[in-house]
Amino acid sequence: MKVLVVTVSDRASRDEYEDRSGPAVENVLREILPDAEIRRVVVPDERADIMRAFSDGLWADCILTTGGTGLSARDITPEVTTEFCDRAVPGIAEYLRARSLAETPAAMLSRAVAGQKDKTLVINLPGSVKGAEFCARAVAPVLGHAARMMAGLGH
Numbered sequence: 001m002k003v004l005v006v007t008v009s010d011r012a013s014r015d016e017y018e019d020r021s022g023p024a025v026e027n028v029l030r031e032i033l034p035d036a037e038i039r040r041v042v043v044p045d046e047r048a049d050i051m052r053a054f055s056d057g058l059w060a061d062c063i064l065t066t067g068g069t070g071l072s073a074r075d076i077t078p079e080v081t082t083e084f085c086d087r088a089v090p091g092i093a094e095y096l097r098a099r100s101l102a103e104t105p106a107a108m109l110s111r112a113v114a115g116q117k118d119k120t121l122v123i124n125l126p127g128s129v130k131g132a133e134f135c136a137r138a139v140a141p142v143l144g145h146a147a148r149m150m151a152g153l154g155h
Contacts, residue, residue, distance in 0.1 A: 001036040001144055003029055004057035006043060006050070008068035008077050009127065013044040021066040021132040025125065028136040029064075033143065045074040054084045058120050061147035064136065067127030069112040078113045081122050085115025092123055096135045100126070103134060119150040 005025045011017035022040045029038055039060075043049040045068050057063045068077030082088070092114035100107035112124035121143070125135040148154050 001033050001062075001147060002060040003033070003036055003038045003143070004053075004060040004063045005029075005038065005040040006053045006057065006063060006065045007040065008043055008045055008050060008065055010044045010074065012042050012067075013049075020129045021125075021127055024129045024133045025064055025066055025136045028133055029140055032137070032140040045076060047076060047080050050077065050080040051084060054080070054117070054122065058118060060120055061150070062121045062123065062143050064123050064125055064139075066125045066132045069110050069124050069126060071109055071111070075111070077124050078111045081113050081115055081124055085117045085122055087116045089114040089116055089121065092139060096123075096125070096138060099138050100131065100134065104131075107131075116150065119147075121146050121150065 005022050007019045007022035012019040019042050026038050026040055029036055041053050043053045065077050068075045093112050097107055097110055114123040123139060125132045
């Protein structure tokens with residue numbers, strides 16, 4: 001299993017703010033998928049930078065983003081994800097929102113999406129450390145199955 005974690009944050013990309021959600025997602029993945037190859041990158045909330053990270057991440061079975069899914073004018077991760085992907089995988093975002101709503105009513109404000117580009121699954125996670133960890137923990141158990149399905153190795 002190969003995973004790229006993309007933190008989308010203007011401040012973290014300028015080293016004005018420590019990226020805490022990306023490392024939190026990586027820690028969850030290392031716990032649940034101990035043999036996974038995991039890389040992380042931080043990019044600003046800019047379409048071109050997010051697209052470049054996604055394109056450079058097509059080596060991965062899964063790209064997990066953290067950040068940029070809220071209601072701010074700079075939050076464009078779902079739009080870029082939708083543009084980048086060939087197909088939507090709406091059940092993932094629906095599941096994560098439903099699970100998250102049990103924790104906080106603010107989850108209904110998430111605009112996160114999930115989709116597939118070639119043999120790579122792209123999933124938006126929240127930008128908060130707690131939300132990113134929670135959603136990474138919820139989705140990690142199915143990533144291997146998804147990768148096998150995209151590779152044509154089973155159902």
